[in-house]
Amino acid sequence: MNWSIAAERYDTPDATALRRDYYDEVASRYWGRPATAQEIDEGLTDDGVERLLHPTGAFVVGRYEGTAAACAGLRVVDADTAELTRVYVRPAFRGSGGGGLLLAAIEAAARDLGVKEIRLDTRNDLVEARALYAGHGYEEVPAFNDGQYAEHWFAKTL
Numbered sequence: 001m002n003w004s005i006a007a008e009r010y011d012t013p014d015a016t017a018l019r020r021d022y023y024d025e026v027a028s029r030y031w032g033r034p035a036t037a038q039e040i041d042e043g044l045t046d047d048g049v050e051r052l053l054h055p056t057g058a059f060v061v062g063r064y065e066g067t068a069a070a071c072a073g074l075r076v077v078d079a080d081t082a083e084l085t086r087v088y089v090r091p092a093f094r095g096s097g098g099g100g101l102l103l104a105a106i107e108a109a110a111r112d113l114g115v116k117e118i119r120l121d122t123r124n125d126l127v128e129a130r131a132l133y134a135g136h137g138y139e140e141v142p143a144f145n146d147g148q149y150a151e152h153w154f155a156k157t158l
Contacts, residue, residue, distance in 0.1 A: 121150035
């Protein structure tokens with residue numbers, strides 16, 4: 001196993017680069033064209049990332065053979081519920097097991113925070129993400145929000 005997953009602040013250089021890559025990919029897919037640097041900057045402005053710190057959440061970075069390759073965040077909603085967010089594995093590292101390790105690390109962080117259920121929303125075009133969640137025990141559930149980009153909703157009881 002060449003992966004290591006560890007808690008990390010969202011604003012370290014590696015975490016920031018991963019969050020930028022995440023936003024670049026999801027925005028580019030949505031718009032059907034490459035996102036510009038300005039659009040990425042705007043998308044990351046006031047995005048609530050500061051809540052991804054204890055006690056309101058968590059953030060983890062995955063490294064493959066020492067290279068920052070993946071990230072995931074958790075945002076506490078209430079005493080029993082948290083939302084999974086910013087799950088990203090750089091394309092060159094997909095299929096190598098990092099996604100499942102990210103989910104396991106986030107689930108452990110959620111348990112440490114007393115969370116009993118993790119939920120998330122995602123889009124139709126993020127097929128890799130939907131497969132990852134379904135393959136790790138997340139089940140599709142009725143909509144729990146009306147987010148602009150929400151087309152599928154998942155939850156997992158811890």
